[in-house]
Amino acid sequence: MKFVLYNHVGSANHGCEALVRTIAGLTGYDNTKLLSDAPAEEKKYGIDKLIEVCPAITKDKKSPIEFLKAYYELKVKKNYFYMDILPYMQALKNINKDDVLVSIGGDIFCYENYPKYILIHQTALKYVNKSILLGCSIEPESLKDEKLVSDLKSFDMITAREHITYNALKSKGLKNVEYCPDSAFRLKCCATNLPKEFKEGKTIGLNLSELVLNKSEDPELLMENFEILIENIISKSDYNIAMVPHVVWKNNDDRVPLKRLYDKYKDTNRVCMIEDQNAEQLKWIISKCAAFIGARTHATIAAYSTGVPTLVLGYSIKSVGIARDLFGSEENYVLSYKNIKKETDLLNHYLWILEHADTIKETLVEKTKEYCAILDKMEEKLKEFK
Structure with missing residues (x-):
């Protein structure tokens, strides 16, 4: 069994990169692989040295049945999302049944194209038994969409990275959700060169x-x-x-x-x-x-x-x-x-x-320590996930 991270568009968005690095730390580097929309970016920023990287998008010949269904949805129902997910199909089919699929696009449901991610998840569930959504933020207003709520209920576990989302999900009757801060609070620092105009602390x-x-x-x-x-x-x-x-x-x-x-x-x-x-x-x-x-x-x-x-x-x-x-x-x-x-x-x-800088610093140091303790517990829970 491996954790398969997906909904990752590429590490040239360094927030996405931070999530890959820290979520892989939670799930275990040797036990994790990444489906990336942009494998070249993973190589550029060193993700390929951390975990196994596989392309999420392939140019393989598409199944005629899948293509015709997507074409019908586009032409008749004006729904382009089925076309959008066709390039992801082969990567999803390559997932092992006993793998755990982990969506790391924390804010994917904040944008207008979120039906694409519902489709990807529901398609993936044909090939894998368990799935997790980590570190999500979702506008409470979006939860009026029952298709979204239904998809969220089909995850084995969801973590909300802030309490507005957590409370909104709980209010919709989701029993698979818990609060856990954004994993990037655990991201390491790596020293690098500073420009001459950069004065540390000033x-x-x-x-x-x-x-x-x-x-x-x-x-x-x-x-x-x-x-x-x-x-x-x-x-x-x-x-x-x-x-x-x-x-x-x-x-x-x-x-x-x-x-x-x-x-x-x-x-x-x-x-x-x-x-x-x-x-x-x-x-x-x-x-x-x-x-x-x-x-x-x-x-x-x-x-x-x-x-x-x-x-x-x-x-x-x-x-x-x-x-x-x-x-x-x-x-x-x-x-x-x-x-x-x-x-x-x-x-x-x-x-x-x-x-208010001094007070803010004190609060941030205290809260980060608290958040890292919660993330440490999540690491243990994920590594025991079966």
Whole structure:
């Protein structure tokens, strides 16, 4: 029996990479293999040296029956999800019956294409006896979809990484769910080189995503908020600034907005651009920051779990739920891009984080210790999973 990790799109999203590394640590490296949509990314960031990696998508000739069914769904019912899962079919068929399928895409049910993942799971259940969904976040509103609820009930175990999701799932009658923090709180740090402009303990880390910009009602106002923040840091403090990309996919690359900011202020010699590297190295860099502002969930978890006072530029239930569990409230700790109405909103929230930095650090250290203890227990439970 092996744990087969799936719903992994690739480690150029270093949050996804962090989940692979830490979930494989929970299930046992020698007892785990990964189905990846992007095996080349696993090789680039060293995942293939950690666990067995197999392609989730193949170009094998499709079954005529499966293709005709998918074509019918597309043309007659306007349902394209059956076509979407055809490339995954061969990998699913190759799973051994006694393997345990582990979905590690924690927020896959937060997006509009979640029916694709219901189909993948239900198809996989034809070939495997047991399945687990680890570290999920799900909008309570989404649970009005009975097809989603039915699929969730068919998992042998679900862990919710924050209590908003946990309570919502329990309220729908799910008996297979328990609370367990995001496994990335256990991600190791790996030392790496720092740019000369990066001063340990005197640098503010910034992470911004194209995803947030594209979803923002006013992307230029959001960028203006960052510019005003940077100008305030440079003119009124002795902190430097590090641009920290955490996702580097084509058409979804944090380096695009961050490079725009870097280019505008690079002549001050107070800003630096962090090069792409693996999740453990990025976490080490983030751990050396005095404070962190991030749009990517796992960039902020890297900061949280190393005691770095953090402001989350949140855009979904996962950001709110994680912050609420840590601090008792998301207020002041999460700033939704939808709530940015003035050019100084980001600056004001940053200044609040700095003012309360000592208390925040204490809370984060205490909570991370608590979370790691829960994750240690989950490791024992998973390794006994039959």
